Amino acid sequence: MTGVGIASSEAFCDMISERLSHEGFTLRLRPGQHLVDDLGADSLVVLEYGMALQDLGFRVDLQTFNPELLNTDIAYKRWIELRVAAVATATGQAAAPG
Numbered sequence: 001m002t003g004v005g006i007a008s009s010e011a012f013c014d015m016i017s018e019r020l021s022h023e024g025f026t027l028r029l030r031p032g033q034h035l036v037d038d039l040g041a042d043s044l045v046v047l048e049y050g051m052a053l054q055d056l057g058f059r060v061d062l063q064t065f066n067p068e069l070l071n072t073d074i075a076y077k078r079w080i081e082l083r084v085a086a087v088a089t090a091t092g093q094a095a096a097p098g
């Protein structure tokens with residue numbers, strides 16, 4: 001999972017949902033949802049979700065997981081920030097302050 005082609009928060013949620021379904025979980029993430037509060041995810045789902053975020057380039061420490069990332073809108077915003085920073089680094093430009 002590289003994250004190439006993610007053009008919206010819906011596509012971001014779909015990609016994560018697909019990853020979770022390959023691991024045997026049938027959660028359908030949507031923008032604005034909280035993985036635990038809205039979908040009732042248990043710790044195993046949260047672990048798989050954290051690994052999916054790692055695959056997308058997040059620096060996620062699974063032992064000290066940032067609970068803010070359980071909100072799909074926050075996770076998507078952070079992913080966009082990672083992509084902007086990566087492009088800026090690749091092109092030798094400074095990323096705009098967030």
